[in-house]
Amino acid sequence: MGHAVGREFRASGLEVMTCLSGRSPRTCRMAELAGFRTVPSLEALAEQADLILSILVPEAAVALAEAVAEALSNTGCRPVFADCNAVSPATSRRIQGIISAAGGRYLDASIIGPPPGQGQPPRFYVSGSDADAMGQLDGRGIAVKWIGSQIGRASAIKMCYAGLTKGTLALHAAVLTSAEALGLSDELRSELAYSQGQKLKAMEQVRRVPAKAFRWIAEMEEIARTFGSVGVSPDIHSGAAEVFRMIAESDLGGERTDTLDRDRTLPQTVFKLAESLKPKP
Numbered sequence: 001m002g003h004a005v006g007r008e009f010r011a012s013g014l015e016v017m018t019c020l021s022g023r024s025p026r027t028c029r030m031a032e033l034a035g036f037r038t039v040p041s042l043e044a045l046a047e048q049a050d051l052i053l054s055i056l057v058p059e060a061a062v063a064l065a066e067a068v069a070e071a072l073s074n075t076g077c078r079p080v081f082a083d084c085n086a087v088s089p090a091t092s093r094r095i096q097g098i099i100s101a102a103g104g105r106y107l108d109a110s111i112i113g114p115p116p117g118q119g120q121p122p123r124f125y126v127s128g129s130d131a132d133a134m135g136q137l138d139g140r141g142i143a144v145k146w147i148g149s150q151i152g153r154a155s156a157i158k159m160c161y162a163g164l165t166k167g168t169l170a171l172h173a174a175v176l177t178s179a180e181a182l183g184l185s186d187e188l189r190s191e192l193a194y195s196q197g198q199k200l201k202a203m204e205q206v207r208r209v210p211a212k213a214f215r216w217i218a219e220m221e222e223i224a225r226t227f228g229s230v231g232v233s234p235d236i237h238s239g240a241a242e243v244f245r246m247i248a249e250s251d252l253g254g255e256r257t258d259t260l261d262r263d264r265t266l267p268q269t270v271f272k273l274a275e276s277l278k279p280k281p
Contacts (some may be wrong), residue, residue, distance in 0.1 A: 051079055054068075084124065126146050181272070217245050
């Protein structure tokens with residue numbers, strides 16, 4: 001998502017920079033392909049950027065905010081920091097506290113939709129008092145939607161949306177893997193084809209889950225915290241996190257979006273997931 005968004009910003013005439021210190025070779029390669037200008041440190045980023053977008057796996061969101069806050073303190077610079085990750089409102093408010101303590105300005109943001117270039121542009125939901133900093137990006141490969149000044153609102157809509165979409169994928173994966181382990185895959189697929197054709201079609205998306213399961217474990221945990229904070233059971237999405245952990249630890253878990261076997265069928269995917277559950281000799 002991050003490199004695709006940055007690529008669109010560059011195409012629209014904006015300068016995009018990043019600090020790649022400690023990042024993987026794959027991330028460095030993607031940033032190079034997208035045409036990002038690299039800077040040697042977060043201090044340099046703070047000095048030169050007007051807006052910093054944090055787009056990464058949710059479990060790394062707080063650590064990055066802490067590193068950026070240190071850079072803000074070291075330089076005295078005050079670019080707007082927008083956390084765009086799949087985190088709970090509570091985590092977003094925690095990050096706000098980290099950035100604000102360093103004198104920074106904070107925006108709560110979340111992303112719904114696929115990366116730019118895959119149909120409709122992704123929607124960046126934004127809440128906070130510095131919304132103008134993001135508003136100027138509207139139409140540059142993304143759609144910016146401001147939903148109020150209260151920090152946490154933008155994160156919350158992502159939690160509800162992904163609770164449905166990715167939560168449903170976890171349920172589909174759990175049902176299909178269990179049926180395979182019980183020796184009932186053919187029978188279940190036959191019944192679904194007869195009585196639940198649309199759901200069976202939707203289950204085809206499970207083929208792509210191995211490439212992203214590792215990213216969604218923490219996201220499900222953040223959703224569980226969000227739901228629990230308002231009195232709704234967190235157990236559904238705590239369970240979804242465990243399903244994605246199972247997939248991430250399976251023989252398919254090392255796949256990524258650029259190495260995913262797109263020719264592998266749904267039955268083949270489910271067979272491999274069920275095989276990974278068997279005790280190793």
